[in-house]
Amino acid sequence: MTTPPWEPPLAGTEVEHLVGALDRLRATFRWKVDGLDADGLATTIGPSSLTLGALLKHLALVEDYHRITKIGGGDMTDDADSPYRAHDGSDDWEFRSAADDSPADLYALYDGAVERYRADLTARLAGEGLDQLVDASDGEGHHASLRRMVFDLVEEYGRHTGHADLIREAVDGRVGEDPPADWRPTSG
Numbered sequence: 001m002t003t004p005p006w007e008p009p010l011a012g013t014e015v016e017h018l019v020g021a022l023d024r025l026r027a028t029f030r031w032k033v034d035g036l037d038a039d040g041l042a043t044t045i046g047p048s049s050l051t052l053g054a055l056l057k058h059l060a061l062v063e064d065y066h067r068i069t070k071i072g073g074g075d076m077t078d079d080a081d082s083p084y085r086a087h088d089g090s091d092d093w094e095f096r097s098a099a100d101d102s103p104a105d106l107y108a109l110y111d112g113a114v115e116r117y118r119a120d121l122t123a124r125l126a127g128e129g130l131d132q133l134v135d136a137s138d139g140e141g142h143h144a145s146l147r148r149m150v151f152d153l154v155e156e157y158g159r160h161t162g163h164a165d166l167i168r169e170a171v172d173g174r175v176g177e178d179p180p181a182d183w184r185p186t187s188g
Helices: 014-033 052-071 093-100 103-127 146-172
Strands: 133-137 143-145
Touching (some): 014 103, 052 093, 052 133, 052 146, 103 146, 143 146
16 A cells, blocks of 8 residues: 555654644645635635635645744745735735635645745755744744744644535535545646
């Protein structure tokens, strides 16, 4: 049996397990939102206004925000081509504005953000590892470690993959803990 590329090692290093857990959550989330048209990405359940499209945009923003601002100390809107230049400063901008984006744009935004974070994380891990301090701090000069930032991202994905699981089941009945071993994204 071939091990899927997102499966963490059975016995690996701390870095392999932490990054593996994050990649497994990313793959599960991506599978939950994969292959949907605009209607599928706009589906809501119950009284919630949360959609899979909004989750795609939110997690793209979180990936880039962690990488650029919390880890690197930069500003996400510095680049003239930044998809976040339109951010209006509200806490729910990405959730509201996702309805105006095409499925192709949402998938591309998310996939691009994940690839940029992976590349940056790989480079940082090859340097000072998980113990290196990043820009995020408590305001009193105590900076967070890269380890803390990756754990925060794992927590964010854990929360939103659960949301995606419920919404996707309402869209077309797709359920399951992990993507099938041979799954690859079909959209985006």
